[in-house]
Amino acid sequence: MTDAMFPHLFRPLTIRGREIRNRIVSTGHDTCLPEHGLVNEAYIAYQEARAKGGAGLIVTQVAGVHETARYTSHLIMATTDDCIPGYAELARRCHRHGARVVSQLFHPGREIMESANGMLAVAYSASGTPNERFRNMPREMDAAMIAEITQGYADAAQRMYRAGLDGVELVASHGYLPAQFLNPRVNRRQDEYGGSDDNRLKFMADVLEAMRAATGDDFIIGLRISASEKDEAGLTNAETLAAAKGLGARIDYLSVTIGTSATIGGAVHIAPPMNFQAAYTAPEARAFKTALQVPVFITGRINQPQEAELVIARGEADGCGMTRALICDPEMPVKADQGRFDDIRACIGCNQACIHHFHRGLPISCIQHPETGRETVFGSHPVTTHPRKIMVIGGGPAGLKAAAVAAERGHHVTLFEAEPRLGGQALLAQLLPHRAEFGGIVTNLTRECALAGVTIRKNTRVDASLLHEFAPDAVVLATGATPYLPPFETDGEIRVATAWQILRREVKPGARVVVADWRADWIGPGVAEALARDGAGVDLAVNGLYMGEAMPFYVRDATAASLHRLGVRVTPYARLIGTFGDTVFLQHTASELPIEIEGVDMLVLSSGHLPFDGLRSEITALGIEYHGIGDCETPRTAEEAVYEGMLAGRAL
Template sequence: MKDSALKKLFSPLQIGGVTIKNRIMSTGHDTVLPTDSTVNEKLIAYQISRARGGVGLIVLQVSGVHETARYTSHILMATDDSCIDGYRKISDAVHQYGTKIFAQLFHPGKEILETNDGLLLPAFAPSAVPTDRYHVTPRAFSGRMIKEIIEGYGDAARRMEAGGIDGVEIVSSHGNLPAQFLNPLSNLRTDEYGGDAKKRRYFLEQVIANIRSKTSPGFVVGLRISVDEMYENGLQEEDALEAICALEQRLSYVNVTLGSAATNSGAMHIAAPMMFKAGYVTPMAERVKKRVSIPVFVTGRINQPQDAEAILAAGHADMCGMTRALIADPEMPNKAEAGRLDDIRACIACNQSCIGRFQKSVSISCIQNPVSGRETRFGNIVRSAEPKKIAVIGGGLAGMKAAVAARERGHNVTLFEASPALGGQALIAQLVPERSEFGGAVTNLLREIELSRVSVRLNTEVDRSVIDDFAPDAIILATGAIPYIPPYEQLGDLDVVQANDVLRDKAKCGHSVVIADWSANWVGIGTAVKLSRSGCRVRLAVNGAVPGELIQNYTRDYLNGLLHSCGVEVIPYARLYGVDTGTVYLQHTANRDAIVLEDVDTLVLASASVAVDALAEELDSYPGNIRLVGDCLTPRTAEEAIFEGFAAGIAI
C-alpha cells in the first residue's frame, strides 16, 4: 500500500533523456570500497543494496578525470578505456531495479589528501594560493595542463556513457577545482581563465562544452556546487549564483550544497553532524530554485521521507539527497512508499562509520547497520535449519542488536535487562548537549525488537542460577561497562563526581569546575558545555592534544568551536595526578611537568570504563555456547558494540 502523504517524493522526474522514478537520491560519496581505481564487486554489491531498496537515483562516487586528480589512494579513475567495463557492470546492476545512475567527474585541484605509499603528491590549482585545512601550497596550472584536464572531463564522460551511465555530475562543490576557478580569491590568473566573473567561468564553460561534444544529446550533465563555502575566503553566494545562472542553459540540473574542504568551518558541511537541523540547506536551494528553470537538487541532513516530502511539496527543490539515510537503511524508499515509516532505521548523523571510516581510509559502514559496506560478507543471512534457544544478557546497543540478529537467523531469543529500560549507555549519551539525536539508535533498535518479536525481560538480574533454570543453548553476554575510577592522590576535602552523574542531573557541582577528561570523546566536551551553560566556570583538562580527539573531525571541530563560544578553558596534554582542598594537580603528558589548577570547587571525572564481566566468570563451566560482545568484552564505542552484537547473533 503506497503512502499518499508522500505523493511528491514518489513522483517521477524527467531530466534530459532520463526519467527518474522518484525524488530520492543517493549523492556521490566516497566508500573506500574500490581497491585499484576501478569499480569492483564490493562497490557493485553496495549500490545494488540501495537500488533494490527503491532509491530513484544513485550518483556514483567521484571519478578522476586526470592523473593529477588522484586525491586519495581509493579514488575511481576514468582516464582510460579500461574503466568502461566496470561502469557497465554497475549500471547494469542498478538498472535492473529501475534505478538510474550518474557518475561524478572530479578534480580536487589543491585539495589533495593522501596516496598509497604516504608520499605527498604535488598539488595543482588555478593559482599558488595555500589551502588552510590541508596545509598545501599548490603549483599553478600551466595553460597546457588546463587544456588536458578539460579534455579529460569530456573523455571521462564519453567512457561513462559507453559504460551505460545515465549522466554525469561535475563536482564543483566543497572547494574542488571548478570552484577554485570561480573564486576570485583562489583564482589570481591573468590569462583567459582568470580575471572578471565571466573569465573565471571560462574553465567550467569549456568543461561542459567538451562533455557535450563527446556525449549524445540526451545525456545528462549536471553541476554540484557549494553555493556558499562557509568561510571568508571561500566562494561566496553572489559569485556562485551568478555562475549557476550563466551556465544554466548548458546544464541538465544543479545540485546545491554548502561548505568547503579547505577549512574547518566549511568542511563540517560535507557531512553535517547531528548538531545541524534536518534539511538546513533547503533555504539556499530555494534561492537557487527562484533563479533557474532547470531542476534543482538539494542535500544536507535530509534523513526522513517526511522532511524530503515537505521540501519537494513546497517547491524548494526537485530532488532530495538522502545519502546517510540510505546508508543506515537501504530499504528506506521501499518502506516509505509502503507507508511503513516507523520501520525505517533513521540516520542519527553521528558520522562515525560513514565519513569517519573514509577519513581513516577504511571502507564505509554505519554504526546502526553493519551490513552497509559489507554486503558481500553479510548481505545474505540464511535462517538456521535448527532453531536454538538463545539468552542475550544485557539490553544496551550490543545486546539489542544481538537479539535482533539472532531472531533473523530464526532462533528463539530472550533478552534480559537488569534495569527498567533498554538502551544502556546510549540513554546517557543522548543527554550530552548537542547529542540528543543519538537516542535515535535506541528508538530504532526498539522497533527492530518489536518487529522481530524478541522476548524481553526487564528488571531481571541474571546470575548462574537464572541461566541454569532458563537452560539456553547459547548465551550472548552484553553486560556493558561502568566508569573506571583512576588512581590519584587525595588530600584535603574536594568534591569529586562522575561525568555520567552530572549528565543525568544526579550530581551537583560548585561554581568552579575542573573536568579531568581521560576519554577525549563526547563525554568531557558535553559535560563542559552543560556546566558552562548553567553558569559554572569550567576548565576542561583533556588527556589528548585536543578535546574530542577520538571522534570524527567534523563533529570534533564543531564541538571545539562550541567550547570556545561557551568560554571553556581547555588544557590539553593533561593527566589527573591528585587533588587537595580547592586544588587539582595534573601532569603534562608530554614533558611530565606539573599543572596546578587552584580555586576549584568540584572535580568531574570523565574517565575510562571497565567491563562488567562477573557473569562471564560464573558461566565459565556452562556447557553451552557463550559469546561476549561490546563493552563487556572490552569497552569501546557504539560501533563495535552493535557490530559485535550483530556478528554474534548471525553466527549462532
C-alpha cells in the same frame, strides 16, 4: 499510500528524456570500497543495495579525470578504458532494480588530503593561493594543463557514456577545482580564465561543453556546487547563483550543497553532524530553484522521507540528497513507499562509521547497520535449520542487535534487561549536548527486535538461579561496563564526580570545574559543554594531543566551536595526578612538567570504563555456550557493540 503521504517525493522526474522514479538521491560520496582505482564487486554490491532499496538516482563517488586529481590514495580513476567494465556492471546491476546512475567527475585542485606513498603531492589550482586546511601551496596551472584537464573531463564522460551510465556530474562543490577557478579570492589570474566573472566561469563552461561534445544528446550532465562555502574567503550565494545562471543550458540539473573542503569551519558542512538541524540547508536551494529552468537537488541532514517531502512541497528543491539515510537504511525508500515508517532505520548523524571511516582510509559502514559496506559478506543473514533457545543478557546496542539477528535467523530469543529501559549507555549519550538523536539507535534496534519476534523482559536481573531456571541453549552476554575510577592523590577538599553522575544529575555541579578527559572522545567535551551551559567555569584537561582526538573530524570541529564560544579552557597533553586544597594537579605528558589549575571546587572524571561481566563464571559453570560482546568484553564504542552483536547473532 504514496500519493497520500508523499505526493511530491515519489513523483517521477524526467531529465534529458530519462525518467527517475522518485526524488530520493544518493549523492556522490567516497566509500573506500573500490580497489586499485577501479570499481569492484564490493562497490557494485554497495550501490546495488541502494538501487534495490528504491533510491531514484544514484550518484557514484568521485572519479579522477587526470593524474593530478589523486586527492586520496583510494580514488577511482576514469583516465583509461580500464574503468569501463566495472562501471558497466555497476550500471547494469542498478538499472535492473529501476535506479538511474550518474558518476561524479572530479579534480580537487589544491584540496589534496594524502598521496598513495605518503609523500606530499604537487597540488595545482587556478592560482598559487594556499589551502588552509591541508596546508597545500598549489602551483598555478598553465594554459596547456588547463586544456589537458578539460580534455580529461571529456574523455572520462565518454567512458561513462560507453559504460552505459545515465550521465555524469561535474563536481564544483566544496571548493574543488572548478570552484577555485570561479572564486575571485582564489583565482587571481589575469588571462582568459581570470580577471572577470565571465573569465572565471570559462573553465567550468569549457568543461561542460567538452563533456557534452564527447557524449550524446540523451546523456545527463549535472553540476554539483556549494550555494555558499561558509567561509570569509569562500564563494557566496550571489556568486554561485550568478555562475549557475551563466551556465544556462549547459547543465541538466543542479545539485546544491554548502561548505568547503578548504577550511575547518567550512568542511563541517560536508557531512554535518547532529549539531545541525534536519534539512538546515534546504532554504539555500530556494533561490536556485526559482531562478533556474533545470531541476535542483539539495542535500544536508535530510534523514527522513517526511523531511524530504516537506522540502519539495515548500518549493525549495525538486529532489533531496539523502545519502547517510541510505547508508543507514538502504531500504528506506521502499519502506516509505509502503507506509512502513516505524521500520525505517533513521540515521542519527553520528558520522562515526561513515565519514569517519573514510577519513581513516577504511571502507564506510554504519554503527546501526554494520551490514552496510559489507554487502558481499553480510548481504543477508542465513536462516538456521536448528532453532535454539537463546538468552541475551543486556539491552544495550550490543544485546539488541544480537537478539534481532538471532531471531531473524529463526532462533527463539529472549532478551533480559535489568533496568526499566532498554538502551544501556546510549541513554547517557543522548543526554550530551547536540547528541539527543543518538537515542535513535535504541529506537531503531528495538524495532528490529520487535520485527524479528524477540521477547523482551525488562526490570529483570539475571543471576545463577534464573540461568538455571531458563535453561537456554546459548547465552549472549552483553552486560556493558561501569565507570573506571583512576587512582590519584587527594585531600578530599575538591568534590569528585563521574561523567555518568553529572549526566544523570545525581550530584550538584560545581561553579568551577575541571573535567579530566582520558578518553579524548565525545564524553569529556560533552560534559564540559553541558556544565558551561549551566553557568560553570570549566577547564577541559585532555590526556591526548587535542580535544576530541578519537572523535569524527566534523563532530570534533563542531564541538570545538561550541566550547570556544562558551569560554571552556582546553588543556591538551594533561595527565591527572591529584588534588590538594582547591587545586587540580596535572602533568604534561610530553614535557612531564606540572600543570596546576587553581580555584576548583569539582573534578569530573571521564576516565574510561571497566567491563561488567559478573555472570561469565556462572554461565561457564553451567556448561552453557556463551558469546561475550560489546563493553563487557572491553569497553569501546557503540560501533563495536552493534557489529559484535551482529556477529554473535550469526554465530548462534
